Each structure stands twice: as structure tokens, then as C-alpha cells.
Amino acid sequence: MSNATVGLIGYGYWGPNLLRNFMELPTADVTWVCDPLQDRLDKAVTRYPSIRPTTDVRDVLDDPDVDAVVIATPISTHHALVMEALLAGKHVFVEKPMAMTVEECDEMCDAAAARDLTLMIGHTFVYSPPVRAVKSILESGELGDVRFITCSRVNLGLHRKDVSVVWDLAPHDLSILAYWLGETPLSVQAMGRSCISNGIPDVAFLNVRYSSGIIAELEVSWLSPVKLRRTVIVGSKKMLMYDDTESVEKVKVFDHGVDYKDPETFGEFHLSYRTGGIYSPRVESVEPLYAEATHFVDCVTNGTKPMTDGLSGRLVVAALEAAQKSLDGDALHPAERRGRVEQTGPPAS
Numbered sequence: 542m543s544n545a546t547v548g549l550i551g552y553g554y555w556g557p558n559l560l561r562n563f564m565e566l567p568t569a570d571v572t573w574v575c576d577p578l579q580d581r582l583d584k585a586v587t588r589y590p591s592i593r594p595t596t597d598v599r600d601v602l603d604d605p606d607v608d609a610v611v612i613a614t615p616i617s618t619h620h621a622l623v624m625e626a627l628l629a630g631k632h633v634f635v636e637k638p639m640a641m642t643v644e645e646c647d648e649m650c651d652a653a654a655a656r657d658l659t660l661m662i663g664h665t666f667v668y669s670p671p672v673r674a675v676k677s678i679l680e681s682g683e684l685g686d687v688r689f690i691t692c693s694r695v696n697l698g699l700h701r702k703d704v705s706v707v708w709d710l711a712p713h714d715l716s717i718l719a720y721w722l723g724e725t726p727l728s729v730q731a732m733g734r735s736c737i738s739n740g741i742p743d744v745a746f747l748n749v750r751y752s753s754g755i756i757a758e759l760e761v762s763w764l765s766p767v768k769l770r771r772t773v774i775v776g777s778k779k780m781l782m783y784d785d786t787e788s789v790e791k792v793k794v795f796d797h798g799v800d801y802k803d804p805e806t807f808g809e810f811h812l813s814y815r816t817g818g819i820y821s822p823r824v825e826s827v828e829p830l831y832a833e834a835t836h837f838v839d840c841v842t843n844g845t846k847p848m849t850d851g852l853s854g855r856l857v858v859a860a861l862e863a864a865q866k867s868l869d870g871d872a873l874h875p876a877e878r879r880g881r882v883e884q885t886g887p888p889a890s
């Protein structure tokens with residue numbers, strides 16, 4: 542079978558990582574890189590002299606030899622670029638988040654389905670070996686019923702000018718949770734603050750509730766003295782911690798818990814605290830982006846459905862939209878604010 546021919550659109554911060562991985566694939570040939578900025582193209586050509594640079598996306602889309610495009614541009618451009626690529630008959634990989642609205646996602650899914658083209662979303666962590674190891678542990682039932690999950694994704698990060706930290710970082714955790722739990726959020730509430738740039742929250746806390754009863758709290762921030770990529774899952778039998786900043790032992794399973802014993806007579810119930818063993822499963826050391834690129838090319842070549850297809854992208858965007866709505870409605874009406882102060886103030890004499 543011949544290699545898939547791929548064009549990369551967007552060569553900013555993330556594009557070079559995608560290009561490096563697609564270039565390493567034995568099953569793909571990257572022939573084009575497109576970016577409106579010439580200095581970015583110069584960097585790509587210096588690194589990979591065989592690649593053809595262009596500032597015009599039509600050069601890539603009009604090339605009949607190109608089978609697929611990989612899009613790593615700002616979020617606000619995703620919908621238009623993906624639609625243009627699908628209409629040109631190209632398979633598409635687009636970075637997270639898929640688009641700015643659920644309506645845009647639906648249009649993209651419909652356009653791909655109507656043309657029988659692959660549409661895959663860059664939910665990179667779903668391809669990460671520790672995240673997949675956690676999925677196996679959850680499926681084995683070892684943790685029991687999942688009660689709640691907390692996720693911290695914070696560091697002194699690059700402040701984006703186009704979107705808030707919610708749209709930048711929360712897609713990672715929302716896509717991981719969707720993959721692990723296999724269910725969509727019932728509700729999302731968010732609270733955030735713009736500490737540096739006015740109107741662009743750089744810290745936010747999302748509370749997500751699922752119909753199974755599981756609740757999750759996501760902390761995302763570009764303002765933190767330390768880098769945390771830590772998720773804790775508390776189950777009815779055991780607990781688990783996934784820490785992506787660890788070089789080894791990224792996943793740890795704790796035989797910890799609290800057991801409730803009903804009173805035998807009409808007395809007090811008993812709680813027994815269990816702090817048993819801790820183990821760390823062996824996890825493969827494959828770069829998630831390489832696994833993701835391999836999967837995309839497999840899907841294009843064999844016509845199989847991507848693990849992170851348009852619907853999974855839509856699910857994440859729906860949760861982000863709900864979080865945004867909650868953020869926008871965060872401010873109390875002035876009258877309500879006054880009422881709250883009065884309620885907590887000293888009693889009127």
C-alpha cells in the first residue's frame with residue numbers, strides 16, 4: 542500500500558511537533574507546510590529541506606496528490622479551514638478544541654460523513670500510554686465504582702491572546718475523562734479570573750457532573766509556581782493517581798479506602814480505614830503524538846473510524862461552551878450582590 546501524502550497547515554508553537562512526528566512515520570510523506578508567516582516557513586524548510594512551503598492554503602488543497610491535511614492553527618480558524626479542506630476532498634486531522642461552537646462541529650461532522658472522509662481531532666492524551674493504562678485499570682473494575690476525580694493542569698504557561706485557559710487546557714482533561722468514563726457531562730459549572738490580560742481568564746475551576754453520579758473538578762491555569770499534571774481518581778475499592786510530570790511511575794494504584802460497616806445492633810456504625818499497598822503498572826514509552834499520527838494515517842489508509850472522531854470533538858466543545866456560559870454568568874447582579882452583603886453583615890438593630 543502506498544504512503545499517505547500529508548500537508549501541514551499552521552507552523553507556530555505546536556505545528557513543529559506534529560511535523561516531526563508525521564515526518565518520522567514510515568506510512569506517510571509530508572509534502573507541504575502552510576503558514577502566512579514567512580519566517581515560520583523558513584524554519585520548517587531549514588529543518589526539512591524536502592518540504593514545499595507556501596503561504597496560500599489553496600496550494601495544498603488544490604494539489605491532487607495530497608490525501609490529508611493536518612491543521613494546527615488558532616482555534617477560531619479551525620471551522621473554516623476544516624470545511625475548506627473537506628470540500629476539497631481531503632481527510633482532516635484538526636487540533637483540539639475542534640471548533641468554537643457545537644454548531645460548527647456538527648457542520649464539520651456532516652461534511653466529513655457526506656464525503657466519506659476521515660475527520661480526527663487532536664485529543665493527544667487519549668493516545669498517551671499512561672492514560673491508556675488508567676483506562677485498562679478502570680475497565681478491570683480494580684478501583685470499584687468511581688466516586689470522584691480531581692485534575693490539576695497548571696504551570697507558568699504561555700498566555701494565549703485569542704482564547705482563555707479553559708479553551709486551551711481543559712480540552713485535555715475533558716477528552717481524557719470522556720475516554721475513561723465513556724459518558725458525556727450532565728452539567729459543567731466554572732469559575733475563573735483574568736489575572737493578567739483583561740477579559741481572558743488565566744485561571745479557572747470547572748465542576749463537572751456525570752449522569753452516573755461521578756463528579757470531577759478540573760483546575761486549569763497559566764499562573765502557577767509549579768507545573769502540575771495530576772489526576773486523582775477515588776473509587777469505592779481503590780484510589781489512583783496519574784502524574785504526567787513523573788518520568789517513571791506516572792500511574793500509581795493505592796489500596797486505600799474507607800470501609801463502612803453497618804451497626805449490628807442499634808448502635809454506631811463503624812468506619813475502618815485501609816492504607817494498604819501501592820503499585821505502579823508498567824507503561825509503554827511511546828510518544829503520544831507519534832501514536833496519534835500513526836492512528837490518523839491508519840484511519841486514512843484503511844477507512845477506519847478514529848478513536849477521537851468528530852463526535853468526541855463535539856462532546857468536548859459542548860462542555861467548553863457550558864463552561865463558558867457559566868463563566869459569563871459568574872458575575873452577580875449588583876442588586877443580588879448587595880443582598881448577599883446584607884445577609885452576611887451584622888443584624889440590623
Ligand SMILES: NC(=O)c1ccc[n+]([C@@H]2O[C@H](COP(=O)([O-])OP(=O)(O)OC[C@H]3O[C@@H](n4cnc5c(N)ncnc54)[C@H](O)[C@@H]3O)[C@@H](O)[C@H]2O)c1
Nearest residue numbers: 551552553554555556575576577613614615636637638665
Ligand atoms: N494537542 C496538544 O497537546 C496541543 C498543544 C498545543 C497547542 N495545541 C493546539 O494547536 C493549535 C495551534 O496552537 P499553537 O500553540 O501552535 O498556536 P500558534 O499561534 O503558536 O500557531 C498557529 C500558527 O498558525 C498560523 N496560522 C494562522 N492562521 C492560519 C491559516 N489560516 N492558515 C495557515 N496557518 C495559519 C499562524 O501564523 C501560526 O504560525 C491550537 O488549536 C491549540 O489548541 C494542541
